[in-house]
Amino acid sequence: MRNRIFRRYFWIAFLLFSVTLFAIDSYAIRSSSSSRIERLRAQLESDARILSGETVIPIAAWVPVAAARSCFRVTVLDPQGNIAADSSPGLEASDSLSVNTPFPNAGGPSWILRLTSSLSEANASNAAFRMRLLAITLLSMALALGLAIQFMRSYSRRIDRLRTYIEGLPDAGLPDDELPAGADELGSLALSLRQTAPKIRDLLAKLKLEGARREAILASMVEGVLAVDKELRVTFCNQSFARKMGARIPVPEGLPLLDLARDPALRDILVTVLKTNQPMERRIQLRGAQAHSFEVQAAPLAGLLAHGALAILHDVTELERLERVRKDFVANVSHELRTPLAAIRGYAETLLDGALEDLENNRKFVEIILSHAIRLNNIASDLLVISELESNGPAAHPRRISIRATIESALRTVESAARVRGVRLLTGPVEDFEVLGYEIRLEQAFVNLLDNAIKFNRLDGEVRIETQVGQDGKGVITIADSGIGIPSDDVPRIFERFYRVDKARSRAVGGTGLGLSIVKHVVEQMGGSIRVESQLGKGSQFTVTLPAHITHQVS
Numbered sequence: 001m002r003n004r005i006f007r008r009y010f011w012i013a014f015l016l017f018s019v020t021l022f023a024i025d026s027y028a029i030r031s032s033s034s035s036r037i038e039r040l041r042a043q044l045e046s047d048a049r050i051l052s053g054e055t056v057i058p059i060a061a062w063v064p065v066a067a068a069r070s071c072f073r074v075t076v077l078d079p080q081g082n083i084a085a086d087s088s089p090g091l092e093a094s095d096s097l098s099v100n101t102p103f104p105n106a107g108g109p110s111w112i113l114r115l116t117s118s119l120s121e122a123n124a125s126n127a128a129f130r131m132r133l134l135a136i137t138l139l140s141m142a143l144a145l146g147l148a149i150q151f152m153r154s155y156s157r158r159i160d161r162l163r164t165y166i167e168g169l170p171d172a173g174l175p176d177d178e179l180p181a182g183a184d185e186l187g188s189l190a191l192s193l194r195q196t197a198p199k200i201r202d203l204l205a206k207l208k209l210e211g212a213r214r215e216a217i218l219a220s221m222v223e224g225v226l227a228v229d230k231e232l233r234v235t236f237c238n239q240s241f242a243r244k245m246g247a248r249i250p251v252p253e254g255l256p257l258l259d260l261a262r263d264p265a266l267r268d269i270l271v272t273v274l275k276t277n278q279p280m281e282r283r284i285q286l287r288g289a290q291a292h293s294f295e296v297q298a299a300p301l302a303g304l305l306a307h308g309a310l311a312i313l314h315d316v317t318e319l320e321r322l323e324r325v326r327k328d329f330v331a332n333v334s335h336e337l338r339t340p341l342a343a344i345r346g347y348a349e350t351l352l353d354g355a356l357e358d359l360e361n362n363r364k365f366v367e368i369i370l371s372h373a374i375r376l377n378n379i380a381s382d383l384l385v386i387s388e389l390e391s392n393g394p395a396a397h398p399r400r401i402s403i404r405a406t407i408e409s410a411l412r413t414v415e416s417a418a419r420v421r422g423v424r425l426l427t428g429p430v431e432d433f434e435v436l437g438y439e440i441r442l443e444q445a446f447v448n449l450l451d452n453a454i455k456f457n458r459l460d461g462e463v464r465i466e467t468q469v470g471q472d473g474k475g476v477i478t479i480a481d482s483g484i485g486i487p488s489d490d491v492p493r494i495f496e497r498f499y500r501v502d503k504a505r506s507r508a509v510g511g512t513g514l515g516l517s518i519v520k521h522v523v524e525q526m527g528g529s530i531r532v533e534s535q536l537g538k539g540s541q542f543t544v545t546l547p548a549h550i551t552h553q554v555s
């Protein structure tokens with residue numbers, strides 16, 4: 001009997017059954033003994049009535065005869081209550097029943113006739129009856145017990161099978177025919193369970209699928225998702241959020257929020273949402289997440305089971321950086337344009353104020369105006385290239401370009417500038433290969449690199465350009481010069497827009513500070529990279545690496 005409920009009911013029923021049986025027994029015993037005594041009393045009374053009708057003298061001789069006839073002890077008492085005659089004189093009447101009746105005495109007051117019977121026989125019959133009854137009671141109790149245990153075992157077994165079936169329901173553990181059959185309540189319960197089981201399994205499968213789908217969506221989300229209960233314990237947190245907090249994945253459910261994100265701002269938002277039951281949005285910087293900035297959208301979560309809050313965190317650090325870059329860029333552009341514009345305006349005003357007639361200087365002033373106009377033009381065309389590169393993104397329909405042809409074309413463009421500055425252009429081994437991209441852009445990038453190598457060179461210096469295809473299938477182009485070199489502090493910044501090591505020198509040689517940022521853009525859009533090594537006073541070497549397709553051999 002493993003079922004506790006059955007065990008309890010069983011003992012209650014058994015107790016009730018036993019109490020009832022014993023109550024019936026005691027009632028039967030009592031009523032049988034009293035009826036036996038009543039019968040004896042009636043017998044005594046009727047015998048006394050018969051005997052009292054006889055008139056006999058002498059009384060002492062009559063008493064034994066009367067006792068023999070009635071089978072009872074006969075005693076005659078005089079009116080004073082003294083024993084006048086007794087059929088069993090001297091016998092002590094311990095457990096007995098007596099009946100007194102008036103006994104007429106001719107010529108005098110009535111005597112009393114007493115008939116007495118011993119109760120020992122009645123008691124013996126009572127005892128025998130009690131024993132029989134007890135035997136029957138015990139037997140029926142044993143029978144009832146046996147039957148009840150049998151019944152309960154079978155019921156228990158059926159309930160156990162039902163339980164196993166229900167427990168295995170989500171995983172389709174027990175086959176349907178293992179369910180208990182029968183026409184009773186358990187049978188009908190099993191039947192309705194069998195009918196409901198496919199629906200439950202179907203529902204569970206759908207829930208599982210839905211859960212997996214939601215899990216996959218949340219896991220693949222870039223946004224951090226966090227759900228807490230009203231005590232600010234984590235009820236859900238996706239991988240993105242855990243990663244941002246540097247927490248171990250998976251985050252255990254029920255973890256206090258402060259153990260996951262030690263950030264008062266996030267906590268405040270969630271507390272407010274829980275308190276006001278209203279959604280809210282705020283931009284915060286999370287301490288745990290390397291000071292990343294997040295746009296937090298929080299909303300109350302009113303579930304069926306519990307109340308809580310949900311927060312979605314968009315990482316806006318990059319957005320903020322871009323905003324900053326854009327602002328800096330606008331500021332830089334205005335700054336860059338202001339100088340030539342101010343110069344042009346200043347010299348134009350000077351000319352108008354009378355310098356036009358100054359035959360010594362007027363030509364010089366116009367030349368200055370022209371050089372600033374050229375500078376403005378250069379800046380404008382570089383900005384145009386950058387904006388084109390940024391708005392088009394990676395080339396939509398790239399073409400195969402021959403590296404050697406592009407380099408030759410770039411060399412032709414810078415040839416005259418090199419000659420003017422007395423810089424020699426040398427080509428090392430040039431292994432031809434093809435790359436995917438736009439020829440004009442790539443040529444522009446090489447022109448910028450070569451132009452810098454010439455501009456920041458010394459008189460009689462040289463520029464060497466080489467190409468080769470590495471073992472990893474990447475094409476490498478190096479442009480090395482024997483120029484002024486770049487201070488190591490400036491090296492990481494030279495690819496930034498408008499960054500120049502020596503502004504005056506750059507400006508003097510017609511630089512805009514945009515050349516290298518264009519090169520970097522072009523190379524990266526083609527899936528390549530650029531790096532620079534430089535030694536101050538000795539020269540610099542720019543290395544461009546691009547995904548290559550080999551076409552020709554080294555020339």
Ligand code: ADP
Pocket residue numbers: 448452453454456481483484485486494495499500501502506507510511512513514515516517540
């Ligand atoms: P710029 O128009 O001034 O040449 P770039 O973006 O092309 O602008 O280059 C940025 C700065 O990097 C230059 O102003 C210069 O200080 C430095 N630089 C670029 N190339 C070289 C080089 N080959 N040798 C020395 N310095 C260089």
